[in-house]
Amino acid sequence: MNTETSISTEEAILMAARKVFELKGFDGARMQEISDRARINRALLHYYFRTKEKMFERIFDEALERFMPLLSTWDQDLEECWEWKLKRFIITFITFLKTNSMLFLLREIIRKPELLASKTKKYRKGLNKFVLYFDRLKQERLIRSDVDSRYIYVIIHSLCSFPLMNGIVFSYSLRISPKEYDELMTGYPEIISDLLIQSLKYQKTEKSINENE
Amino acid sequence: MNTETSISTEEAILMAARKVFELKGFDGARMQEISDRARINRALLHYYFRTKEKMFERIFDEALERFMPLLSTWDQDLEECWEWKLKRFIITFITFLKTNSMLFLLREIIRKPELLASKTKKYRKGLNKFVLYFDRLKQERLIRSDVDSRYIYVIIHSLCSFPLMNGIVFSYSLRISPKEYDELMTGYPEIISDLLIQSLKYQKTEKSINENE
DNA sequence: TTTACTTTTAACAGAATTGTTAAAATACTA
DNA sequence: TAGTATTTTAACAATTCTGTTAAAAGTAAA
Numbered sequence: 001m002n003t004e005t006s007i008s009t010e011e012a013i014l015m016a017a018r019k020v021f022e023l024k025g026f027d028g029a030r031m032q033e034i035s036d037r038a039r040i041n042r043a044l045l046h047y048y049f050r051t052k053e054k055m056f057e058r059i060f061d062e063a064l065e066r067f068m069p070l071l072s073t074w075d076q077d078l079e080e081c082w083e084w085k086l087k088r089f090i091i092t093f094i095t096f097l098k099t100n101s102m103l104f105l106l107r108e109i110i111r112k113p114e115l116l117a118s119k120t121k122k123y124r125k126g127l128n129k130f131v132l133y134f135d136r137l138k139q140e141r142l143i144r145s146d147v148d149s150r151y152i153y154v155i156i157h158s159l160c161s162f163p164l165m166n167g168i169v170f171s172y173s174l175r176i177s178p179k180e181y182d183e184l185m186t187g188y189p190e191i192i193s194d195l196l197i198q199s200l201k202y203q204k205t206e207k208s209i210n211e212n213e
Numbered sequence: 214m215n216t217e218t219s220i221s222t223e224e225a226i227l228m229a230a231r232k233v234f235e236l237k238g239f240d241g242a243r244m245q246e247i248s249d250r251a252r253i254n255r256a257l258l259h260y261y262f263r264t265k266e267k268m269f270e271r272i273f274d275e276a277l278e279r280f281m282p283l284l285s286t287w288d289q290d291l292e293e294c295w296e297w298k299l300k301r302f303i304i305t306f307i308t309f310l311k312t313n314s315m316l317f318l319l320r321e322i323i324r325k326p327e328l329l330a331s332k333t334k335k336y337r338k339g340l341n342k343f344v345l346y347f348d349r350l351k352q353e354r355l356i357r358s359d360v361d362s363r364y365i366y367v368i369i370h371s372l373c374s375f376p377l378m379n380g381i382v383f384s385y386s387l388r389i390s391p392k393e394y395d396e397l398m399t400g401y402p403e404i405i406s407d408l409l410i411q412s413l414k415y416q417k418t419e420k421s422i423n424e425n426e
Numbered sequence: 427t428t429t430a431c432t433t434t435t436a437a438c439a440g441a442a443t444t445g446t447t448a449a450a451a452t453a454c455t456a
Numbered sequence: 457t458a459g460t461a462t463t464t465t466a467a468c469a470a471t472t473c474t475g476t477t478a479a480a481a482g483t484a485a486a
Binding site: 243244245255256259263264265 | 472473474475476477
């Protein structure tokens with residue numbers, strides 16, 4: 001009964017399922033593989049979770065439940081320096097993504113859009129907090145960028161998510177091992193924080209890009 | 214025999230397979246669904262492509278074959294203005310990604326890393342052209358950024374890929390329809406071109422971010 | 427028209443997978 | 457220790473899916 005770690009059987013199953021679903025996706029996952037990984041009997045999976053579908057939904061919903069709040073952690077408080085807010089967000093987001101596969105969510109949503117659509121009501125309010133916040137920053141002239149806040153949203157999330165999600169391909173492209181890539185990425189949050197802050201701070205001045213020096 | 218459009222049966226099958234594999238992944242794809250979509254008989258799939266595995270590999274390899282050259286289109290010619298080069302790359306890359314799902318490649322590589330690993334030799338040379346190019350730009354003082362060229366690589370690719378790959382989730386988060394999201398994204402290449410060029414041009418000056426105004 | 431190639435039909439074998447069940451074994455708790 | 461809950465074992469039903477086959481129908485071209 002997992003005496004050493006005192007992990008309940010249900011927890012052990014969920015951990016295994018999470019891993020297998022993340023790696024193989026719903027369609028590629030096998031109940032046998034999950035039970036093997038959890039070091040329990042396959043029949044026990046059904047004893048706890050009835051069907052594969054139900055087990056998957058539990059995993060998916062929990063992942064979504066952890067993920068969605070990250071999309072709306074932008075309180076409208078203009079007192080706190082936005083640069084710090086942004087930096088904090090980037091670090092939180094990247095830390096989260098290291099342990100929770102965003103690719104998993106995306107893949108399953110594309111397979112079955114209802115997975116997200118059915119949760120519309122639950123998460124919709126609060127979702128555009130980010131856009132509102134940056135709109136206000138611009139209104140109040142606290143940042144000088146004139147870029148549509150929705151682009152800023154897309155840019156920040158892309159910079160945070162993709163490097164982790166696409167690690168395999170990036171490490172291949174850069175011709176370094178996955179381990180080396182991980183090490184490289186420790187400096188990454190700092191880099192993009194600076195990049196974003198700088199480009200939000202200063203309004204684009206000259207549109208011409210003709211001179212090389 | 215597809216007289217109107219003069220598409221060969223093989224081509225029709227490949228188109229259908231591409232679509233189904235992109236949507237469902239290898240494990241979720243059904244031979245029946247592919248043949249239905251191609252408006253031919255299921256037995257005919259096997260007549261042309263023997264097995265599902267072989268058909269998939271054909272699709273995957275073709276996708277990779279179209280994709281990989283995009284990663285290494287950085288000739289070392291320093292005469293041409295790098296800003297133009299970068300802008301051209303961004304537009305080419307985004308245009309490509311609109312029709313060719315990068316998510317498809319990524320998902321299948323994670324499912325079965327050998328898919329990429331086995332192609333090592335074929336694509337490796339030329340892969341770090343980008344990094345070399347930006348290293349030279351820095352050496353020659355043509356750009357003033359002091360950021361590791363590998364970060365620049367990751368940043369550019371993330372900004373190009375993720376907004377297209379994650380369209381469903383972004384349109385959900387921004388509370389606009391997928392159609393409206395697509396429209397919004399027409400202005401996107403311009404935005405990130407400017408952002409990147411600006412931040413590469415000007416070296417980060419002040420590290421302090423204490424003042425709000 | 428003959429010949430070769432393409433496509434459909436329909437049926438089937440084999441394998442893999444999910445989910446069920448019942449009985450036995452084990453562990454936990456009062 | 458007795459009783460309860462958990463876990464294993466092993467077998468099985470039902471389904472789904474892939475891949476095969478053989479025969480017939482259709483098409484194109486010589």
